[in-house]
Amino acid sequence: MSISSQSDLVSAEISPHEFSQLWRASRRESLGRAWYKFSRNPLSLIGAGTVLFVIILAVFAPYIAPYPEHVKPFTDFANASNPPSSSHWFGTDEIGRDILSRIIFGYRFSLTMGLVVLSIVVPVGVFLGLVAGYFQHTWFDTIIMRITDIFLAVPPLILALSVASILERNLLNSMLAVCLTWWPWYTRLVYGITTGLRNEFFVTSAEITGASKFHILFREILPNCISPVFTKMSLDMGWVIIIGASLSFVGLGVQPPNPDLGTMVAAGRRYLPDEWWMSVFPALAIVLVVLGFNLFGDGLRDLFAAENS
Template sequence: MSEPGSPVLPKRGGSKAVAAYFANPLSIAGLVIVAVIVLFAVFADYLTPFPDHVGPIGDFAAMNTGPGEIYKLGTDTMGRDLFTRIIFGYRLSLIMAVVVLAIATPIGVIVGLVAGYKGGWTDYVLMRLTDVFLAVPPLVLAMAIMGFLEPTLMNGMLAITAMWWPWYARLIYNVTRAEAQEGYVLAAETVGASTAHILFREILPNCWPSILTKMTLDVGFVILMASSLSFLGLGVQPPTPDLGSMVADGAKYMPDAWWLSLWPAIAILLVVLGFNLVGDGLREAFEAEG
């Protein structure tokens, strides 16, 4: 699996890339995992057996019931169906990932494009600022930010966004530095094209495969980071179903009520694995396209 911020080198995609992707069984497996998770998350209200168990109200007569015929994954300490809460936890995690990447990616891409193309003091200032953020471990930075904010969904997304954009800035900076020496950029400069045109119409299209690959990989990492914050009590607060907080709450009752932590932990593992397999498959497919 790739680490956050790891460089991806592909440039273009097409029919050859699609064929290469579907020729890899692991890529197909990742796509199936992601598709099933997204399907359940989107239609959770209709596909879960106890949609009313999302809130604080449960069934105390069924509290701490192990996996069985009625409750496939068991219930929690308030008698709420774990399967239902995990699926709604997926919905929340995916929303967080989409919002974080929708904010962090444009910021990082613009910083990387400008620094990589302009060079000089612009390069120095922007990339040193990026290096300052990269020097701090991501989870530590997010915890520090959340220490000053109320633990809510919005603040959690802001904290993760603040630590995520530098990875895109560093990636696109490296790609832009290489692309700036290509003939098509020199030709655009020769005919007097504006800087904005060169950055967003010439260089950026050749960065998209790298951006898309990294975004796919990062969905899993963002979800893992959000779950880590919730596990520490700094993320989404109860009764909202969150995978990280479910693992933390269930840990108090191990090993007797093992299902309380095990199933949410496996759910986190599956979503991270699925998006990593899809991201790795995209990278290999783009590289095959050349």
């Protein structure tokens, strides 16, 4: 390379605008590649489609549900316990409410449960895992990780049940109970990644150049935790929804007449097996959303695994 062309390169001004354009272009390219890989697996696509479908149902429930008024206190004994028909696709329950409408509204509670729990649990768990992992073999690490171990030793459902049964029975408290059982999983996950990364040369290099602890934790290590955490989040959505439904099944979560899927399964249980539609359709609705999130999460995991190799 001649001297003149070298100086041309340096003097070639790249404006902030051009810089951001180039950056966005490379970003688009890698996103496009990721979508291509993801879309090659039919199961991931089915999962993503199911999740999208459920989200649309929940968001637009008042417009989609055939009988939105059946969600509020409502009785119609003339049409009670009707089997599935063209007017009530999933049948009606013991006081004449349309089960399909109640399932569609029930998704609102399920998704709220999952989203609220994860958006509280993930930042807390990730932060504790990062700090404990980076300061491995210090008193801070010991305290955090022993508390984590104690929580992990109790089965999540049992712990959530016992916490929720102490508190007043409503959605907020059942979310609180699930939060309390769920953060250690993220702490463990991020702790493992962080302890592996803290001796990598790029972290060492930042340390010996004089980078702050904040920079190392949140700029160097955290970006490397993003993909496993996102994968776990999409898988956990399903699990949290199941735990939430279990709590309302035993009567500790959403209270009637609010249409929670778990509550509906519990209510229809008394009429099994003759009037099976009352609990089978809500149960299938739970299966659908959990399966959707699991397939979607598996697809994400494969995508990130391919990216890292």
